[in-house]
Amino acid sequence: MKHFIKYLVLLFIICSACSSSNEHIQSAKEGQKDSKPLNIVYIMADDHAYQAISAYGSEISKLAPTPNIDRIADQGARMDAVFCTNSICGPSRSSILTGTFSHVNGFYKNVDGGDFNGQQLTFPKVFQKNGYQTAVIGKWHLGTTPTGFDYSKVLINWGGQGTYYYPEFCINGTDTVIEKYRHSTKVIEDDCIDWLNKRDTTKPFMLLYQFKAPHRDWRPDSIYHQLFEDFDFPEPESFNDDYSNRLAASENMMEIENHLNRRDLKQVPPPGLSRRDSMRWLAYGNEGQFWSPNDTLKGEELKKWKYQVYIKDYLRCIAGVDRAVGRVLDYLDVNGLTENTLIVYTSDQGFYLGEHGWFDKRWMYEESFKMPFLIKSPKHIASGTTSDELIMNIDFAPTLLDFAGLPIPEQMQGKSFKTVFNEKNNTHRDAVYYHYYEYPIWHKVQPHYGIRTDKYKLIHFYYSMDNWELYDLENDPNEMNNIYANSPKELIDDLKQQLLSLQKEYKDDISIKEMKIMTDTVIKRVYNEPRKELK
Ligand code: SGN
Ligand code: CA
Numbered sequence: 001m002k003h004f005i006k007y008l009v010l011l012f013i014i015c016s017a018c019s020s021s022n023e024h025i026q027s028a029k030e031g032q033k034d035s036k037p038l039n040i041v042y043i044m045a046d047d048h049a050y051q052a053i054s055a056y057g058s059e060i061s062k063l064a065p066t067p068n069i070d071r072i073a074d075q076g077a078r079m080d081a082v083f084c085t086n087s088i089c090g091p092s093r094s095s096i097l098t099g100t101f102s103h104v105n106g107f108y109k110n111v112d113g114g115d116f117n118g119q120q121l122t123f124p125k126v127f128q129k130n131g132y133q134t135a136v137i138g139k140w141h142l143g144t145t146p147t148g149f150d151y152s153k154v155l156i157n158w159g160g161q162g163t164y165y166y167p168e169f170c171i172n173g174t175d176t177v178i179e180k181y182r183h184s185t186k187v188i189e190d191d192c193i194d195w196l197n198k199r200d201t202t203k204p205f206m207l208l209y210q211f212k213a214p215h216r217d218w219r220p221d222s223i224y225h226q227l228f229e230d231f232d233f234p235e236p237e238s239f240n241d242d243y244s245n246r247l248a249a250s251e252n253m254m255e256i257e258n259h260l261n262r263r264d265l266k267q268v269p270p271p272g273l274s275r276r277d278s279m280r281w282l283a284y285g286n287e288g289q290f291w292s293p294n295d296t297l298k299g300e301e302l303k304k305w306k307y308q309v310y311i312k313d314y315l316r317c318i319a320g321v322d323r324a325v326g327r328v329l330d331y332l333d334v335n336g337l338t339e340n341t342l343i344v345y346t347s348d349q350g351f352y353l354g355e356h357g358w359f360d361k362r363w364m365y366e367e368s369f370k371m372p373f374l375i376k377s378p379k380h381i382a383s384g385t386t387s388d389e390l391i392m393n394i395d396f397a398p399t400l401l402d403f404a405g406l407p408i409p410e411q412m413q414g415k416s417f418k419t420v421f422n423e424k425n426n427t428h429r430d431a432v433y434y435h436y437y438e439y440p441i442w443h444k445v446q447p448h449y450g451i452r453t454d455k456y457k458l459i460h461f462y463y464s465m466d467n468w469e470l471y472d473l474e475n476d477p478n479e480m481n482n483i484y485a486n487s488p489k490e491l492i493d494d495l496k497q498q499l500l501s502l503q504k505e506y507k508d509d510i511s512i513k514e515m516k517i518m519t520d521t522v523i524k525r526v527y528n529e530p531r532k533e534l535k
Pocket of ligand 2: 046088349
C-alpha cells in the first residue's frame with residue numbers, strides 16, 4: 001500500500017512537472033505568436049450594399065444569404081456606422097489608400113477627374129517599408145499603376161472597371177493578360193490563393209483582394225444563373241418614392257423604372273446590327289427612353305419586372321463573391337494563419353437596391369453613404385462584436401497600421417478605431433463629413449456636402465441649386481421627410497456650426513464658387529486604355 005501511495009505521489013509529481021512544462025511551452029509559443037507581425041487580408045467588393053449581406057439582417061439577405069462573408073462578422077465584428085467620404089469608386093479607393101479626403105488626395109471624380117497620384121503616401125507603402133510582402137489583386141480603377149506593392153495584378157479594360165467576362169489584367173504595371181474562360185470573380189479568387197501559396201513564408205503579408213462584382217452591369221458567373229429562379233424578392237419600403245420635398249433627388253437619372261438600359265437587363269439585340277448599332281441598342285434606356293421586353297409589359301408591372309431582373313443578377317454576382325471569400329478563409333484556416341491574420345470585408349461604397357426607386361450610389365442618403373464593414377482578428381476582437389461608432393473610410397488606413405503596430409503617418413486625416421473594440425464608452429467621434437463632386441454624369445446627382453451625427457443628417461446641395469435637407473434618422477430612417485424648413489433654428493444653427501468646424505478641421509472650408517469649379521474642371525487622364533475600334 002505504502003508503495004502504491006509513493007507511486008501515486010511520484011506520478012502526481014511527474015504529471016504536474018509535465019503539465020507545467022507544457023504550459024511553459026505553450027506560453028513561450030503564445031509569446032512568440034504575440035511578437036509575430038500581424039498579417040492583413042483586406043477584401044473589398046465593388047458596390048456591395050450592406051443590405052445584401054446576411055450578417056446585416058435585411059429581408060432580401062435572408063433570401064440570399066452570404067454565409068462565408070458572415071463568418072467574418074461571427075468570428076469578429078460587424079460595424080453598423082461606417083461611412084464613405086465621397087460615394088464613388090476611384091475617390092473612395094483613394095481615400096482608403098491615403099487616409100485623406102478627396103480634396104486632399106486630389107482624386108475626387110471618376111469622370112474627368114484624372115488619375116490617382118501614386119507618388120502619395122499610402123498605407124500599403126508603410127506596410128511594405130516595414131518588411132511586409134504586399135499585393136493587390138483584382139479591381140483597382142485608379143488609372144496609374146499601383147505603387148507600394150511587391151505584386152499587383154489589376155483589371156484594366158473598360159476604363160479600368162474591368163469586365164465580368166474576358167477581363168484584361170495588368171501584372172506589375174507591365175504585362176497584359178486577357179482571361180478567356182473564367183468569370184472575373186473566379187480569376188481574382190484563384191490568383192489570390194496562388195499568391196498566398198507562392199509568398200515568402202518568412203515574411204508577414206498585406207493583401208488587397210478586390211472584386212469587380214457586383215458592379216453594374218451585374219453579370220454573374222453562369223453557374224449561378226439558376227439561383228433565385230423560383231421566387232421573387234420583396235421590394236424595399238421606399239421603392240415608390242415620389243421625391244417630394246427633395247429637389248435634388250427629383251432630378252436624378254438612376255431610377256429602376258426609367259434609367260436601366262437593355263444591357264443591364266440582359267436583352268439580346270436583334271440579329272444583323274453592326275457592332276456600333278448593337279452597342280447603341282443595348283445602351284438604350286440610359287437617358288430615360290422607354291423600352292419594354294414585350295408589347296404588353298408596362299407601368300407598374302414593368303418597373304417590378306425590371307427590379308426582379310436587376311436584383312437577382314446583382315445577388316447572383318454576390319453569391320460568387322461569397323464563395324471566393326470562403327475560399328480564402330478556408331485557406332487561412334487550413335494553413336494555420338487564422339489566429340494571426342486580420343481580415344476586413346467591405347465595399348468601396350454602398351448601393352441602392354431599389355430604395356427610393358434607385359440603383360447606383362453617390363448620394364449622402366444612407367444606402368449609398370454607409371459601407372458594409374466586417375472585421376476579424378482573433379487576437380484583438382471578441383467574436384460576435386457589433387459597433388455603432390461613427391467611422392469614415394479615411395480611418396481604414398490608420399486602423400490597419402495601428403493593429404499591425406506600425407506608425408500612422410501624420411498627414412492621414414482619419415484616425416484609428418482600434419480602441420473601440422476594447423475600451424468601453426470610448427466614443428470615436430460625434431459626426432462624419434461627406435463631399436460629392438461629380439456632375440452631371442453619370443446619374444445627375446447634384447454635388448453636395450453634409451454631416452451625419454447619430455441622430456441627424458444635414459445636407460447642402462449647392463451646384464445648380466441652393467438647397468438644404470435635414471433628416472431625423474431615428475424617426476425617419478428611410479429619409480423621406482426633409483424637415484429642414486420646419487425645424488427649430490437652434491437645431492439647424494448647431495448642426496451648421498458642427499459642419500463648419502469639420503470643414504475647417506479637414507481643410508474643406510473653401511467657397512461654394514471654388515467647389516463648383518472643382519466639379520467643372522476637366523482633369524485629363526494620363527492612363528490610356530488601348531481603344532478597340534468599333535466597326
Ligand atoms: C459606370 C456605370 C455607372 C456607374 C459608374 C461609376 N455605367 O460608368 O452606372 O455609376 O460606372 O461606378 S455602365 O453602364 O458603364 O455600367 S464606380 O463604381 O466606378 O464608381
Ligand atoms: Ca464602386
